[in-house]
Amino acid sequence: MAESHTLKTADGALYHEVRGSGPALVLTGAPMDAKPFAALADLLAAERTVITHDPRGIGRSPLDDPGRDSTPELRADDLAALLDALGFERADLLGSSGGAVTALAAAVRHPARLGTVVAHEPPVLEVLPDAARQRAATDAIIATYHRDGAAAAFAAFAANAGFPPPEEDGRAPEPEPTEQDRADAHRFFAHELGPTTRHVPDVAALRSGPVRVVVGLGAASSGLLTDPTSRALAAALGTGPVVFPGGHGGFAEDPAGFADVLRHVLDRGPARD
Incomplete structure (x- = not known):
């Protein structure tokens, strides 16, 4: 059973949920909120204290200021604040998508607070050979939002x-937002996509730091932009991605x-002193 809490911060509030007991494990996304992680968190709560949350904004x-950008660095600081509030000196961390970029920033900004960090499919476009083209594509997407709205963006x-478009992968049409x-x-689109994809790990x-960083990649992610970003980052770190x-x-x-693979990764890399 998840316990729901809200932490007041210097510039807003962080909704978070806590399940289980034992060593701390944080699951974070961006822009995903806590809900998509619920089933995974329930499974892992048998052996860990699992913390999920809605990222800032x-x-x-x-x-307090809805116009403030959401950078990986600010989101990383939020994770440290959550650990402080919950009384954990250290935690392992799984970040997925934009949350994986948060995790990479946290490993640099708060290395004493983290043991193993799993960055699952980080959209770190700046590590790609065609980074300039990808930067321009992101700018065009943001411009599409401001010109034509969210659906077009x-x-x-x-x-x-x-x-693939929804009609090509069997998904039901999206409900009215x-x-x-x-x-x-x-x-x-206005405050998160740009700062996240422009982050340079x-x-x-x-x-060289004390945090064990593992790059994760989905078995079915061939053809996605996060396939080459994950592989390039893993290569730069001198490793290969975990599938x-x-x-x-x-x-x-x-x-x-997913929980089985994550347990295996975490069990192989206990938090370092």
């Missing part, structure tokens, strides 16, 4: 990321299989 985590984003959906879409610090079940959202598609 998304869902149930409002900001999501279609452009999905096409650039390599996701709620007011919260519209607010979250605005946060993503500090490879030297990640390689997880499913695709970009494998933690929600196959939570049991």
Whole structure:
């Protein structure tokens, strides 16, 4: 059973959920809120204290200044604040998608607080050989949002990321967006997508620091933009990516299989002193 809490921060509030007991494990996304991680968190709570949350400005985590950008560095500091509030000196961390970029920033900014960090499919476009082209594509997506709205921007984003249109992968049509959906879409396109994809991982610090950094990649993610970003980052770190079940959202598609791989990764790399 998840316990729900809200932490007041210097510039807003962080909604978070806590399950289980034992060593701390944080699951974080961006722009995903806590909900897609619920099934995975339930499975892992048998052996760990699992912390999920809505990232700053998304869902149930409002900001005092809604116009403030959401950078990986600010989101990393939020994770440290959550650990402080919950009384944990250290934790392991799984970040997926934009949350994987948060995790990479946290490993550099708060190395004493983290043991193993798993960065699952980070969209770190700056590590790609065609980074300038990808930067321009991201700028075009953001411009599409401001000119044509969220639906057009999501279609452009999905096409650039390599996701098939809904009618081609069997998904049901998306329901009419709620007011919260519209607010979250605005946060993503206007204040989060740019800072997240422009983050340049500090490879030297990640390689030399005390945090064990593992790059995760979905077994079904071939053809997605996060396939080459994950492989390039892993190569820069001198490792290979660990393959997880499913695709970009494998933690929600196959939570049991994803949990098995994650347990194996974490068991191989206990927190370092």
